Amino acid sequence: MDFKKLTCPASTVTRDMSKLDKETGNIYESVIIISKRANKLSHEMKQELNKKLEEFAYYTDNLEEVFENREQIEISKFYERLPKPVLIATQEFIDSKLYFRKGENADKLSN
DSSP states (O other): OOGGGOOSOSSOOOOOHHHHSTTTSOHHHHHHHHHHHHHHHHHHHHHHHHHHHHTTOOOOSOTTOOOOOHHHHHHHHHHHHSOOHHHHHHHHHHTTOOBOOOSTTTTOOBO
């Protein structure tokens, strides 16, 4: 996912409950869908960050030697400034960008 093209707010926003339960008819189902997507986004973000920071890893037995790399710091700051996964998932749900289905396989989500 390209996190640079996000259009959701970076901080918490008060949401209209009628918009959240519009597609499902039940606010609790909407919250479950949003939470599952947020968990998936969180996992993707963590994997991407770890992959980028892995190239800076320096394996040594001496813990006293700590190397700071400006590029590594900038990457970390970028991910710290991103909106939280639940905000991204909520915006995707409101914008009808999430596909979900009810039934036996209701726990499967895709974007």
